[in-house]
Amino acid sequence: MKNIYLDNNATTCVAPEVIKEMMPYFEELWGNPSSMHFFGGQVQQYIELARAQVAELIGAADPSEIVFTSCGTESNNMAIYGVAEALGSGYKIITTRVEHPAILATCRHFKEHGHEVVEIGVDGNGRINLEELKKELSSGPAIVSTMWANNETGVIFPIDEICEIVKNAGGIFHTDAVQAVGKLSINVSETPVDMLSLSGHKIHAPKGIGAIYIRKGTKLKTFMTGGHQERGRRAGTENVPYIVGLGKACNMAKEFIASGQETTVAKLRDKLEQGILANCLDTTVNGDIAHRLPNTTNISFQYIEGESILYHLSDIGVAASSGSACTSGSLEPSHVIRAMGVPFTSAHGSTRFSLSRYTTEKEIDYVIENMPTIANRLREMSPFV
Amino acid sequence: MWDYTNKVMDHFRNPRNVGTIENPDGVGDVGSLACGDALRLMFKLDNEKKKITDAKFQTFGCASAIASSSALTEMIKGMTLEEAGNVTNQNIADYLGGLPDQKMHCSVMGKEALEVAIENYHTGKCSKVILEGEVICKCFGVTRKEIEHVIQENDLHEVDDVMNYCKAGGGCGGCKPDIAEIITEVRAEMTPATEAPQRKMTIVEKVRLIEETIEREIRPALQKDGGDLDFVDLAGNKVVVSFRGMCAQCKSAQFTMKDVVEAKLREFVSKDIIVEEDKA
Ligand code: FES
Numbered sequence: 002m003k004n005i006y007l008d009n010n011a012t013t014c015v016a017p018e019v020i021k022e023m024m025p026y027f028e029e030l031w032g033n034p035s036s037m038h039f040f041g042g043q044v045q046q047y048i049e050l051a052r053a054q055v056a057e058l059i060g061a062a063d064p065s066e067i068v069f070t071s072c073g074t075e076s077n078n079m080a081i082y083g084v085a086e087a088l089g090s091g092y093k094i095i096t097t098r099v100e101h102p103a104i105l106a107t108c109r110h111f112k113e114h115g116h117e118v119v120e121i122g123v124d125g126n127g128r129i130n131l132e133e134l135k136k137e138l139s140s141g142p143a144i145v146s147t148m149w150a151n152n153e154t155g156v157i158f159p160i161d162e163i164c165e166i167v168k169n170a171g172g173i174f175h176t177d178a179v180q181a182v183g184k185l186s187i188n189v190s191e192t193p194v195d196m197l198s199l200s201g202h203k204i205h206a207p208k209g210i211g212a213i214y215i216r217k218g219t220k221l222k223t224f225m226t227g228g229h230q231e232r233g234r235r236a237g238t239e240n241v242p243y244i245v246g247l248g249k250a251c252n253m254a255k256e257f258i259a260s261g262q263e264t265t266v267a268k269l270r271d272k273l274e275q276g277i278l279a280n281c282l283d284t285t286v287n288g289d290i291a292h293r294l295p296n297t298t299n300i301s302f303q304y305i306e307g308e309s310i311l312y313h314l315s316d317i318g319v320a321a322s323s324g325s326a327c328t329s330g331s332l333e334p335s336h337v338i339r340a341m342g343v344p345f346t347s348a349h350g351s352t353r354f355s356l357s358r359y360t361t362e363k364e365i366d367y368v369i370e371n372m373p374t375i376a377n378r379l380r381e382m383s384p385f386v
Numbered sequence: 387m388w389d390y391t392n393k394v395m396d397h398f399r400n401p402r403n404v405g406t407i408e409n410p411d412g413v414g415d416v417g418s419l420a421c422g423d424a425l426r427l428m429f430k431l432d433n434e435k436k437k438i439t440d441a442k443f444q445t446f447g448c449a450s451a452i453a454s455s456s457a458l459t460e461m462i463k464g465m466t467l468e469e470a471g472n473v474t475n476q477n478i479a480d481y482l483g484g485l486p487d488q489k490m491h492c493s494v495m496g497k498e499a500l501e502v503a504i505e506n507y508h509t510g511k512c513s514k515v516i517l518e519g520e521v522i523c524k525c526f527g528v529t530r531k532e533i534e535h536v537i538q539e540n541d542l543h544e545v546d547d548v549m550n551y552c553k554a555g556g557g558c559g560g561c562k563p564d565i566a567e568i569i570t571e572v573r574a575e576m577t578p579a580t581e582a583p584q585r586k587m588t589i590v591e592k593v594r595l596i597e598e599t600i601e602r603e604i605r606p607a608l609q610k611d612g613g614d615l616d617f618v619d620l621a622g623n624k625v626v627v628s629f630r631g632m633c634a635q636c637k638s639a640q641f642t643m644k645d646v647v648e649a650k651l652r653e654f655v656s657k658d659i660i661v662e663e664d665k666a
Contacts, residue, residue: 304419304446332556
């Protein structure tokens, strides 16, 4: 069996179509779009085409609301930094305890610089506490940033509701949709977020390219200065091949969602999940299974440890990830697992499988078949079984 | 992925001596589910109760925790108890061709399980002195003694090192200032600093203090096990003692001497005391 990649929330393979689309911008069309000659000038139109493709995927009314960045982390930094600086410390910053570090670290930075910063909790299934959000919003103007879907558990926040609550309270709302884009149908014309971050390498474009949607009229201090590119909102010569690649990837994702293929992925995910739960003892699923990304399952193997599971999986050619302490490079389980209050009997053995549109049933069957052997080997060794 | 040596991966993939022993002579349990790793070590001695003839383990933990446990059982088989008592966490790491810095705590866990198991053999107690006492790191339940121990044994300088070796400080981070303080204290003792400007004890005072400490802190523990010890001589920092009763034949007298007698005398009399057994 060749390698089986079930770590698509970490990164995805670049779609061959995307690579093909990008190649001419290395080989022939390598001009600088800012140049006053045909050589660079002819490139600008392709950037604008890609911008329109990104806008279309998320339902942005006007492509000019899309700004290209280098990655999701940059988009997140730009959003928080941009509005917090523009609006000043009179604005409270509200986020959640399960955000990506790109958001948490940026918010904490502003905490040290005079902003009031609040991190809202989640329940045992990873669901946001909306009452807490309302309460925090009642005390004055605020910038709110919550993710659309969680990278570790796949849990989807009720963004429509959150957005409404924030807008009603007069707040600014940013969502980190890095995991949601390309997997869920998103329409910012219907869900009036002010800003939305997305990343190329989670949707089969290469690493090194991302984008941020900034609703017209949103006040933002420029993060990267020194050039007129992206209408002065993000200086720096455009990464043309990657921008084109991101456009193509968005285009493909749109077709993929429109054709309903995410349900195929969800079926495979469910098969995998049920197969593991049925064949491996002491297993539980982490997160709200009713509101989850179609490609993600986070399963806790009690009494055994995540890193050991991953190494054994890796030995048989299967790539997955874990929220266990050992794999996070820290000594405690992931902040998401801890925020959910997953009991420590399960926390250290939490294992995430994230599928993609390229995952096949044969691959899933292989994992279901081999998982019990791995779990049992480690269980036999465990002093707690 | 971690930069594990081939030996670590071999012991992880093919762990030696997994399981339990019926009627073991010593059992050592350390770690917990909450901490993310735990190890149960068991050993069996030969008929003369001298040598370790068999050792088995059960481990909940990452690849290097499993490898460290496996390595430990291989190392101690055939050792006398004294030899086993002298195994350091560094020995375990070396046996595996080294461990990544952030994984050194796995070797420390092995060493601690071994200490607990040996202590268990001698006293029937389940946990060694070192694991008791003031808890400095609440997140991982690490005691002052444990922290002092890893600093001394591995010559550590930084809070991050302590974290790598025993996890203390790796959770909320609230105990980091305390750890920093302990490092300063321990290091001050390690570099034989110019004697504290206290008034020096006279020889007579020192002898009396040693006698009192033995009487109060050491003798009761030894007598419980049917042993005893005599204070024979004092030369500078050197305290000479001789073991009696059970202690005289005890295979772990070396262990008792360093870890109990010397530790207590250092605590109550003077930090630079060295204890020696009267071989005459
Ligand atoms: S008390 Fe030590 S890390 Fe929390």
